[in-house]
Amino acid sequence: LAKTTQPISMDSYEGQEVNITCSHNNIATNDYITWYQQFPSQGPRFIIQGYKTKVTNEVASLFIPADRKSSTLSLPRVSLSDTAVYYCLGGGYNQGGKLIFGQGTELSVKP
Amino acid sequence: DTAVSQTPKYLVTQMGNDKSIKCEQNLGHDTMYWYKQDSKKFLKIMFSYNNKELIINETVPNRFSPKSPDKAHLNLHINSLELGDSAVYFCASTNRVSGNTIYFGEGSWLTVV
Numbered sequence: 001l002a003k004t005t006q007p008i009s010m011d012s013y014e015g016q017e018v019n020i021t022c023s024h025n026n027i028a029t030n031d032y033i034t035w036y037q038q039f040p041s042q043g044p045r046f047i048i049q050g051y052k053t054k055v056t057n058e059v060a061s062l063f064i065p066a067d068r069k070s071s072t073l074s075l076p077r078v079s080l081s082d083t084a085v086y087y088c089l090g091g092g093y094n095q096g097g098k099l100i101f102g103q104g105t106e107l108s109v110k111p
Numbered sequence: 112d113t114a115v116s117q118t119p120k121y122l123v124t125q126m127g128n129d130k131s132i133k134c135e136q137n138l139g140h141d142t143m144y145w146y147k148q149d150s151k152k153f154l155k156i157m158f159s160y161n162n163k164e165l166i167i168n169e170t171v172p173n174r175f176s177p178k179s180p181d182k183a184h185l186n187l188h189i190n191s192l193e194l195g196d197s198a199v200y201f202c203a204s205t206n207r208v209s210g211n212t213i214y215f216g217e218g219s220w221l222t223v224v
Contacts, residue, residue, distance in 0.1 A: 034212065043115075043201050043215030044154070085152055089213075099144070099205070099213055101154040 004090040004102035011108050018075045020105050022088030025069050033064060033071045034089040038104070044087060048073070075107075083109045114138050117202045117216035124192060125224055131188045132219045134202030142166075143185040144203040144213070145177060154201070160185055192223045 006022040024033065032051050036044040048055060050062040050071070061074040075082055085104040117134040124130050136143060144167075145157040159167035160179040174190045189196060202216040 036213075038152075041218070043203075043217050044213075045215065046212050049212065087154065100156065101146075104152055104154070106152070 003100065004088045006086075006088050006102050006105045008103060009106040009108070011110065012078055013110050014079055015077050018078050018082075018107060018109075020073045020075075020086055020088075020107070021070055022073070022090075022102065023070045024088070024090040027068055027090050031090070033062070033068070035060070035062065035071075035073045036087040036089060036101075038085045038087065040084075044101075047086075078107075078109045080109050080111060083107060113217075115202055115204055115214050115216040117200075117219050119219060120217065121220045121222075123222045123224060126192055126194060128192050129188070129190045130192060130221070131186055132200055132202075132221070133184070133186045134216060135184050136202075136204040136214070137183065138204055138206070138214060139183075140204035140206040140214070141182055142205050143179065143182070144205075145185065145187050146201040146203060146215075148199045148201060148218070150198075158185075158187075189221075194223050197221055197223045 004022050004024045012018045032049050034049040035047045037047050038044040048057055048060050048062045050064050052064045055062045063072045085106050087101045087104045089101055115136045142161045144159045147155050147157050156169050157171050158177045162182050163179045176188045179185045199218045199220050201218050203213045205213045
């Protein structure tokens with residue numbers, strides 16, 4: 001199973017770009033890499049998903065190197081409302097449905 | 112309409128009681144989960160059902176018993192509640208075709224006193 005490792009916490013200021021890296025050394029060949037965001041008192045919600053290279057949506061970008069052993073979530077120009085916990089997800093449905101979350105990165109955005 | 116809904120949102124109960132948390136998803140997904148999140152924010156998978164069949168049981172005390180009457184519902188019953196059961200319990204669902212995209216409920220805050 002793909003165990004993930006990511007920094008426990010990060011601090012940033014409004015308007016900065018934030019990059020959070022997750023390592024998933026034993027991710028399966030056909031598994032996607034997915035990131036979730038969780039605000040206090042809410043359930044995690046999907047941000048972005050990718051398989052390799054780069055994926056971009058209206059919220060974030062996801063960079064995945066060729067070896068797929070890590071991925072970087074990039075949040076452009078963060079605001080106070082981006083303060084949340086960000087989870088990198090390794091594993092997938094192909095591994096018997098066991099979707100394992102890492103410990104998450106607590107991002108604090110300051111004014 | 113809420114995609115994954117769970118009730119109750121808050122539950123305060125005494126040690127030794129038995130309680131249930133209910134979950135329903137209207138996304139047509141074939142797989143549902145229960146996750147437990149403790150005070151350290153760690154999301155730990157507890158159970159997973161696929162089309163009403165238990166496929167994952169992650170070394171959870173047998174005081175916890177999930178029940179899936181149909182593939183849109185997954186309830187969690189907890190017997191003889193202990194202080195350490197205090198946590199936030201999240202129901203979630205996904206589908207084979209959606210890859211890793213899991214849809215979570217809003218959580219049920221359980222406090223055992």
